[in-house]
Amino acid sequence: xxxxxxxRRRIVGETQEQKSxxxxxxxxxxxxxxxxxxxxxxxxxxxxxVEGEQYRHELEKFSIRExxxxxxxxxxxxxxxxxxxxxxxxxxxxxxxxxxxxxxxEQVADRLARILTVDAEKMGTDEELLKKTIELNxxxxxxxxxxxxxELINKLIPKLQKLPKVSEVEGMSDVDLVKTALYVGLxxxxxxxxxERKTVQNALKAKMSAPxxxxxxDGMSDTELLKSAxxxxxxxxxxxxxxxxSDLVKETKYQLEKLPSPAELxxxxxxxxxxYASLFGxxxxxxxxxxxxxxxxxxxxxxxxxxxxHLPSYIPRRVxxxxxxxxxxxxxxxxxxxxxxxxxxxxxxxxxxxxxxTGFATHILGYTNAIKPEQxxxxxAQGYNPFDRVGVTGLESYYxxxxxxxxxxxxxxxxxxxxxxxxxxxxxxxxGDDLVLSLDWRFQSKVEAILKEEVEAFKKKPSTPKEFxxxxxxxxxxxxxxxxxxxSYPDYDLNxxxxxxxxxxxxxxxxxxxxxxxFIYAAYPPxxxxxxxxxMIALQEGLTTPTESINDRGGLKVGTSYKxxxxxxxxxxxNARRAxxxxxxxxxxxxxxxxxxxxKTHWSEQFSILDYYNAQFGLGVxxxxxxxxxxxxxxxxxxxxxxxxxAMIGQYDLFTPMQIGxxxxxxxxxxxxxxxxxxKEIRSGTTDPKQPGQTLTVIEPxxxxxxxxxxxxxxxxxxxxxxxxxxxxxxxxxxAGLPFTVAAKTGTAQTGQRAENAVLVGYAPYENPQVVxxxxxxxxxxxxxxxxxxxxxxxxxxxxAYNELNPGVLTPAPPSGTATTTTERxxxxxxxxxxxxQSTTR
Numbered sequence: 001x002x003x004x005x006x007x008r009r010r011i012v013g014e015t016q017e018q019k020s021x022x023x024x025x026x027x028x029x030x031x032x033x034x035x036x037x038x039x040x041x042x043x044x045x046x047x048x049x050v051e052g053e054q055y056r057h058e059l060e061k062f063s064i065r066e067x068x069x070x071x072x073x074x075x076x077x078x079x080x081x082x083x084x085x086x087x088x089x090x091x092x093x094x095x096x097x098x099x100x101x102x103x104x105x106e107q108v109a110d111r112l113a114r115i116l117t118v119d120a121e122k123m124g125t126d127e128e129l130l131k132k133t134i135e136l137n138x139x140x141x142x143x144x145x146x147x148x149x150x151e152l153i154n155k156l157i158p159k160l161q162k163l164p165k166v167s168e169v170e171g172m173s174d175v176d177l178v179k180t181a182l183y184v185g186l187x188x189x190x191x192x193x194x195x196e197r198k199t200v201q202n203a204l205k206a207k208m209s210a211p212x213x214x215x216x217x218d219g220m221s222d223t224e225l226l227k228s229a230x231x232x233x234x235x236x237x238x239x240x241x242x243x244x245x246s247d248l249v250k251e252t253k254y255q256l257e258k259l260p261s262p263a264e265l266x267x268x269x270x271x272x273x274x275x276y277a278s279l280f281g282x283x284x285x286x287x288x289x290x291x292x293x294x295x296x297x298x299x300x301x302x303x304x305x306x307x308x309x310h311l312p313s314y315i316p317r318r319v320x321x322x323x324x325x326x327x328x329x330x331x332x333x334x335x336x337x338x339x340x341x342x343x344x345x346x347x348x349x350x351x352x353x354x355x356x357x358t359g360f361a362t363h364i365l366g367y368t369n370a371i372k373p374e375q376x377x378x379x380x381a382q383g384y385n386p387f388d389r390v391g392v393t394g395l396e397s398y399y400x401x402x403x404x405x406x407x408x409x410x411x412x413x414x415x416x417x418x419x420x421x422x423x424x425x426x427x428x429x430x431x432g433d434d435l436v437l438s439l440d441w442r443f444q445s446k447v448e449a450i451l452k453e454e455v456e457a458f459k460k461k462p463s464t465p466k467e468f469x470x471x472x473x474x475x476x477x478x479x480x481x482x483x484x485x486x487x488s489y490p491d492y493d494l495n496x497x498x499x500x501x502x503x504x505x506x507x508x509x510x511x512x513x514x515x516x517x518x519f520i521y522a523a524y525p526p527x528x529x530x531x532x533x534x535x536m537i538a539l540q541e542g543l544t545t546p547t548e549s550i551n552d553r554g555g556l557k558v559g560t561s562y563k564x565x566x567x568x569x570x571x572x573x574x575n576a577r578r579a580x581x582x583x584x585x586x587x588x589x590x591x592x593x594x595x596x597x598x599x600k601t602h603w604s605e606q607f608s609i610l611d612y613y614n615a616q617f618g619l620g621v622x623x624x625x626x627x628x629x630x631x632x633x634x635x636x637x638x639x640x641x642x643x644x645x646x647a648m649i650g651q652y653d654l655f656t657p658m659q660i661g662x663x664x665x666x667x668x669x670x671x672x673x674x675x676x677x678x679x680k681e682i683r684s685g686t687t688d689p690k691q692p693g694q695t696l697t698v699i700e701p702x703x704x705x706x707x708x709x710x711x712x713x714x715x716x717x718x719x720x721x722x723x724x725x726x727x728x729x730x731x732x733x734x735x736a737g738l739p740f741t742v743a744a745k746t747g748t749a750q751t752g753q754r755a756e757n758a759v760l761v762g763y764a765p766y767e768n769p770q771v772v773x774x775x776x777x778x779x780x781x782x783x784x785x786x787x788x789x790x791x792x793x794x795x796x797x798x799x800x801a802y803n804e805l806n807p808g809v810l811t812p813a814p815p816s817g818t819a820t821t822t823t824e825r826x827x828x829x830x831x832x833x834x835x836x837x838q839s840t841t842r
Contacts, residue, residue, distance in 0.1 A: 001623060002121075012467060013213040016199035019638045030096070034062040041753045045088060052544045053819070055648075059614060062229045064411055064412070064413055066409055066410070066411060066412075066426075067303055067409070067410055067412050068385050068407040068408070068409060068410075069407055069408030069410050069425065069427075069428070069429040070346060070347065070387075070388070070407060070429065071405025071406050071407045071408065071429035071430055071431055071432060072087050072347055072405055072406060072431040072432065072433075072685070072687075073087060073347070073349070073368070073389075073403045073404060073432045074402060074403040074405070074431060074432030074433045074434045074435065075401075075434045075435075075685075076089075076365060076395060076434070076435045076437065076440060077434060077435065077436045077437065078436075078437050078440055079436065079437060079438055079439060079440050079680065080441075081436070081692065082352075082439060082441050083350050083352065084351070084352045084360070084361065084365060084437070084441060085349055085350070085352070085365055086348075086349075086350050087347035087348070087349060087350065088347065088350040089345050089346070089347055089350060090321060090322040090323075090345070090346065090347075090348050090498075091323050091325075091328050091343050091344070091345060092118075092318055092319075092320065092321045092322070092323070092343070092344055092345075092346050093318070093319040093320045093321075093323055093327075093331065093341060093342075093343055094115070094316035094317060094318055094319060094341070094342050094343075094344055095305070095306040095316065095317050095319050095340045095341055095342075095344070096313075096314065096315070096316040096340055097313045097314070097340060098340050099567075099654045100148050100341060101339060101340075102299065103339045103340050105303060105306055105307065105340075106139065106303060108140050108297050108302075108306070108339065108340065108341060109303040109306060110299055111334070111337060111338060112299075112302050112319065112331075112338065112341065113295060113299040115330045115331055115334070116298075116302070116320055116323065116326065116327055117293075117324070117501065118294060118298045119298075119320075119500040119501040119502075119503075121302075121502050122297075122322055122504065123293055123294060123297050124284060124297075126279065126284045126286045126288070126293075127281075127283065127284050129293065129296060129297065129300075130274055130277075130278045130284055130286065131278055131287065132297075133296070133299050133300060134275055134278055135730075136300055136303050136304060136307065138299075138300060138303060139271050140271065140274070140286060140288075140296060140448070141292070141296075142270055142271070142274065142286055142287060142288070143270060144270045144273075144287075147811075148287075149270065149273065152273050152274075152277060152282075153265045153266065153273065154267055155281070156273065156277065156282070157262045157265070157278065158555050159280040160259065160260070160261065160262050160265075160276075160284075161262060161681075162183075163178060163180075163183075163256060163259065164252070164256070165256075165258050166206070166253050166257055166266055166629065166635055169249055169252050169253050170249060174238045174239055174240045175236050175237070175238050175244065175793060177245065177248055177249065177252065178226065178236075178238060178240070178241070178248070179230055180222045180252055181251065181252045181255075182223070182226060182227060182230065183280075184238070184255045184256060184259065184279065185250065185255070185279040185280075185551075186248070186251055186252060186255060187223065188222075188226065188248065188433025189244055189248075192222055192225075192238070195701075196238070197222065197225070199237075200225060200229050200236065201220075201225070203229070203231060203232075203234045204225075204228055204232060204234060205812075207232050207234070211722075214467070227588075231570055235591070239342070240841060244287055247813055259276070260276075274286075276355060283455065292575065292796075294820070299727065300756065301822055302319055302320070305317055305318065305320070306340075307321045308373075308588065312790070315385070315386050315387055316344075316387060318370065318387075318577075319341070320500065321498065321500065322348065322349065322498060322499060323343070323498070328343050331343055339485040341400065345751065348368075348389075348498045349367065349368055349396075349494075349498060350493050350495065350498075351367075351493070351494040352363060352441065353493065353495070354445045354448060354449070355445065356449070357622065358448075358491075358493060359491045359492045359493035359494060359495075359615070360441070360444070360445060360448070360493075360494075361439075361444055361486070362488065362492055362494055362514070363394065363443075363488055363491070363517040363518075363519060364394055364395060364397055364437075364439075364483075364486055364627075365394050365395055365396065365487065365494060366391055366392065366393035366394020366396035366397055366398075366494070367391075367392055367393060367394070367396060367494050367498075368389040368391050368392060368396050368495040368497075369389060369390070369392050369497065370387075370388075370389055371386065371388060371389075371390055372443075372523065375608060384404075385407065386575070388404075388407075390404070391403065393517070393628065394628075395435060395437075395516075395626070395627070395678060395679065397628045398626050398627055398628050399435055399626070399679065399682075402432065402433040402435065402682055403429050403433065403435070404430045404434040405429060405432040405685060406428045406429065406430040407429055408425065408426075408428045408429035408430070409425075409426045409427045410423055410424060410425045410426060411423070411424040411426055411611050412424075429523060429778060430489055430685070431683050431685030431686065431687060432585070432685050433683060433684055433685050433693070433696060434682070434683040434684070434685055434686070434692075434693055435679050435682060435683075436679065436680055436681035436682070436683060437678055437679055437680065437682075438480075438482035438483055438484065438678060438680045439483060439485055439486075439678070440475070440484070440805065442486045442805055443475075443484060443485055443801060443802060443805050444484075444486075444487065446798075446801040447473055447475065447485040447487045447798050447806070448487045448489070448491070448799065450794060450798055450801065451471055451487050451488075451489045451794055452489050452490075454471075454793045454794045454797070455468075455470075455471050455489050455777075457793075458777075458789075458790055458793075459778065463782055463785060464780065464790075465754060465755035465781070465782055467753070467754065467755040467779035468755065468777070468778075468779050468780040468790075469490075469779065470488065470489060470490060470514070470518075470547050470777075470778060471488070471489055471775070471776065471777040471778075471780070471790075471794070472487070472488045472489075472518055472519060472657055472774075472775070472777075473485065473487045473488075473773070473774070473775050473794060473798060474486050474519060474657050474658065474660075474661045474773065474774040475771055475772070475774075475802070476661050476662075476665055476676060476771070476772045476773075476799060477770065477771065477772075478576045478653075478664070478666075478668040478669040478674065478763060478769050478770075478771075478772045479669050479674070479701070479769070479770070480674065480701040481662075481665070481674035481675050481676045481677055481701055481702065482573070482676075482677060482680060482701075483625075483676055483678045483731075484771060484802075485798070486513065486519055486678075488518060488519075490510070490513075490514050491514055492506070492510045492511050492514055492515075496510075496511065497832075499507075507633040507817075508776065508828050512827065517627065517629075518656075518657065519627075519656060519657045519658045520623075520625060520627055520629065520630040520656055520658050521629065521630075521656070522656065522657075523631070523633040523634045523654035523655055523656050523753070524654055524655065524656075524657070524749065524757055524759070524776055525651055525652075525653075525654055525749035525750070525757065526619075526650040526660055526663075526747060526749070526759060527649070527650040527651065527747030527748055527749035527750075527757065527759050528583045528649060528650055528654055528745060528746060528747040528748065529650060529660065529664075529745045529746070529747040529759050529760075529761045530647075530649065530650030530747070531580055531582060531583065531588060531648075531649065531650065531745065532667055532717040532721060532745060533614070533617060533619075533663070533667075533717075533826035534588050534591060534611060534648040534649070535576045535579065535580060535591075535713075535716065535717055535720065536613070536709050536713050536716070536717050537591075537595075537596070537609070537610070537613050538576070538591040538595075538715055539576065539709075539710070539713040539716060540613075540709045540710060541595065541598070541609065543591050543594040543595060543598070544576065544594070545576075546576050546577070546712075546713075546716045547575060548575060548576075549573045549574060549575045550567055550574060550575075550586070550587055550590050551572065551573055552571045552572060552573075552574055552587065553569070553570045553572075553585055553586075554567070554568055554569045554570035554622065555570070555585075555586060556589040556593075557590075558585050558589055558592065558593060558642050558644075558645045559641040560641055563585070563589050563642070564585070565584060565585040565586045566583070566585055566748070567582075570584075570586060571584050571586075574587050576716050576720065577716060577719050577720040577723055578723070579720070580717070580721060580723065580724060580745065581720060581723035581724055581726070581729045581730070582644075582728065582730065583724075583729060583730050583745075583746060583747075584709075585649050588645070588649045589645045589648070589649075590650035591648055592644040592645040592647070592648045593644075593645070595609065595644060595648075596644050598643065603641055603644065605646070606644060607639055607643075607647070610644075610647055611765035613707075613709075613779075614653070616666075616705060616707040616708060616709075617662070617666045617667075617673065617707060618659050618662035618663050618666065618673050618674065618704075619633070619653070619655050619659050619660075619663050619665040620632060620633050620635060620653055620655065620659070621659075623656075623658050623659055623661075623675070623676050624675040624676065624677075624702075625658050625660045625675075625676045625677065625678070626677050626679055627678070628663065628677055630656075630658070633653060633654050633655040633656055634653065634654035635653055636652045636653050636654075637764060641642050642835050650747060650749065651749065651750060657774050657776050658676060660672070660759075660761060660774050660776075661676065661693070661761075661772060662676055664761045664762070664763060664772045664774065665772045666707060666761075666764040667714065667717055667718060667763075668718075668743070668769035668772055669722070669769065670711060670714060671707045671709060671711060671714050672703050672705075672706055672707075673703065673704045673705050673707065674701060674702065674703060674704065674708075674788035675701075675703075675704050677699055677702075679699055680698070680699050681695055681697065681698055681699065682695075682696045682697040682699075683695050683696060684696055686709075718743060718766070721743035721744055721745050721762065722741070722742075722743040722766050724743070724744045724745055724746065724762075725742045725744050725762070726740075726744065730746045730786070730787075731744045731745075731746050731760065731762075731788050731792065733788070733792070734760075734788045734792035734795065734796055735795075735796060735799075738764075738796070738799065738800070739803070739810075739811065740764055740765040740799075740803065740810040740811055741764065741765045741766035741767060742762055742763070742764045742765070742766065742799065743762055743763055743764070743766045744760065744761065744762030744763075744795070745760075745761050745762065746759070746760055746786070746787045746788050746791075747759035747760070747761075747787055748785075748786075749789040751778075751779070753779070754782075755778075755779035755780065755781060755782065756774065756779070756780075756781040756782070756783065756785075757777065757778045757779065757780065757781070757788060758775075758776075758777040758780045758781050758787035758788075759775070759777075759787070759791065760772075760773075760774075760775045760787060760788060760791035760792060760794075760795050761773065761774050761775075762795065764799055764810050765810050765811070770809050770810060771799070771802055771810070773795055773798060775791040775794050775795050776793075777791050778788040781814055787833075
């Protein structure tokens with residue numbers, strides 16, 4: 001088809017006109033977009049460059065932080081609901097690093113030290129003060145005169161001249177490298193193998209001539225051991241790990257490079273010279289008077305708390321707890337001069353005191369403290385804050401997971417000066433659970449008073465050894481395992497842990513000597529209190545019968561040695577019951593010989609029989625008491641023939657008072673080993689002290705095992721213990737005239753020292769035991785003195801006190817025909833107990 005030329009020109013023209021409009025539109029769109037972007041960029045530039053400072057200040061006006069609201073710890077109550085441990089509010093000085101501020105912490109500590117009273121800090125030597133100052137990167141207000149500076153420089157020059165060149169470090173032997181590192185004050189990772197350490201210790205001991213010096217090396221750290229060996233010129237053979245050597249080379253070279261040459265000492269400040277003097281262990285005189293020295297120790301103690309390295313920087317550090325109102329007012333007046341310092345209200349524990357104002361239940365309740373740095377990760381994994389306090393000893397520690405509450409959370413708005421503008425609680429704190437104990441505070445307090453009075457009275461007797469310093473009393477319910485009283489004398493007030501000044505003043509004399517819970521940590525020979533078990537073992541193993549008698553002429557030959565009875569000339573004819581009544585040794589020696597003769601191969605295998613029965617009664621094994629750190633006593637490693645005889649009279653293995661209490665309870669209740677416990681209920685915490693919380697848990701009696709001894713043989717032991725308190729018994733005078741019956745056993749333990757231990761155990765009433773008692777008085781007797789002289793008055797008075805507070809409990813059993821036997825009652829208790837009853841197998 002042919003198109004007319006004119007028509008073709010018109011079509012081409014229209015097409016070209018359409019194409020020419022597209023670039024124009026794109027250019028217009030591009031210009032619009034460009035202008036919009038330019039406007040945004042210009043605005044951003046204006047906001048950033050012109051108004052940036054203003055917006056930054058606006059942003060800094062407020063920041064939001066989430067802080068924990070400490071939850072109150074649960075209370076500890078006695079069996080009747082009396083509050084033994086509660087919380088009281090105190091004011092605490094805290095320090096926290098402020099973001100964006102460079103705080104002169106040493107200056108803050110100096111100002112605080114002028115406000116806060118000195119907490120009886122123990123002052124050390126000038127060398128120790130200087131070392132502490134350097135550790136905290138602090139300074140001392142010292143200014144030496146030209147003569148003193150010159151003397152110090154002259155002391156330093158020989159030390160610096162002995163230093164090797166940096167270039168020589170690489171080629172040193174391992175021994176020389178370690179010596180150099182120690183010389184310039186570096187810490188050296190232990191280079192010893194076990195054999196090398198022992199070799200060095202022996203070499204050092206060989207150089208010591210004074211008695212007692214050699215034992216100091218046994219517990220010495222490897223660093224101190226190295227220093228001692230170098231000082232004594234003991235030959236050393238050390239081989240460092242490749243990586244350890246490489247690290248030590250770098251550290252040593254760095255330290256050498258930092259030290260000045262002798263010629264440069266004249267340009268150094270007095271404080272720098274003192275740092276070098278401390279590094280080389282030179283004797284220092286800081287020219288401070290006592291007041292200045294005490295102030296510096298005080299300042300450093302505050303600075304140390306402010307710089308607690310184990311806490312994140314945003315977590316407040318406790319600088320001082322429980323400040324006085326006067327101290328608080330002074331701090332608040334000068335807060336502008338104390339950046340980072342705050343005074344906050346926080347709860348601390350308040351412990352009940354005895355009526356005379358002395359400590360109460362010291363080794364039961366325990367105390368709380370800040371989390372130790374080495375335990376921080378463990379506690380944080382359990383949801384704790386680094387600032388929290390945790391139980392350290394006693395029930396506070398054992399029941400920590402119940403006593404701790406659940407922290408709340410509050411939203412805190414602070415301005416750029418770290419001043420709180422607004423607080424918004426997001427989640428309230430939930431108090432911890434309350435513990436209800438099995439003991440009555442009145443009885444516990446009375447036992448403590450009795451123990452104190454009798455110990456002090458006994459100390460005044462001319463025959464009492466000067467070594468006699470302490471005594472311990474345990475009272476239990478044999479049917480439930482409930483601890484009714486647990487007292488040591490001397491003791492101390494647990495409130496001291498929350499009063500730093502008094503704590504520091506009295507720690508060395510009152511707290512440290514009596515801090516250990518001897519009921520579960522210390523072990524003593526049971527002495528003749530073990531004899532009831534010896535009789536039961538002899539009867540159960542068929543070594544004798546209840547009616548068989550032996551003639552005691554004052555002792556018996558055991559192996560190659562002659563072992564004597566405590567009574568010269570002996571007790572004459574004795575059987576199982578009378579042997580207990582008069583505490584006859586010869587009878588026990590005879591049973592030991594018969595036990596040895598029964599051995600299939602060798603008599604030493606018979607020790608396992610004793611261990612077997614011991615464990616059934618709770619001796620030599622953990623009792624299960626709800627206190628932390630219980631120990632199993634001390635097992636004697638000797639297996640000589642004569643040791644069997646020693647064991648049968650309680651002069652072999654060592655047991656804790658708690659184990660002895662469980663053992664006597666097992667005899668009293670007819671053969672059931674009950675788990676001892678202090679807590680009988682756990683209740684939900686409450687903010688209203690007058691309103692008890694809901695009972696969450698009831699601690700039921702728990703039978704750990706039934707002893708594998710025929711009940712009729714247990715009855716023989718019970719009857720023998722009853723005869724101890726009757727005419728002719730070793731404790732007759734102690735309990736004569738009481739309105740209830742008592743079964744008991746005395747014991748005098750030879751310790752190998754000048755003084756002997758007195759032990760007295762028993763239960764009452766004999767027909768229906770309700771209380772078991774254990775009295776231990778270490779180092780209270782001279783040879784020939786009766787154990788009941790030291791322990792008897794305490795035991796008698798505590799039973800009288802219990803009877804007075806609980807009328808009718810210790811009174812005689814109902815008329816014949818209505819009373820249940822010991823065995824029947826024990827079986828009922830065991831059946832009702834929720835704890836699993838498990839018999840120990842041989």
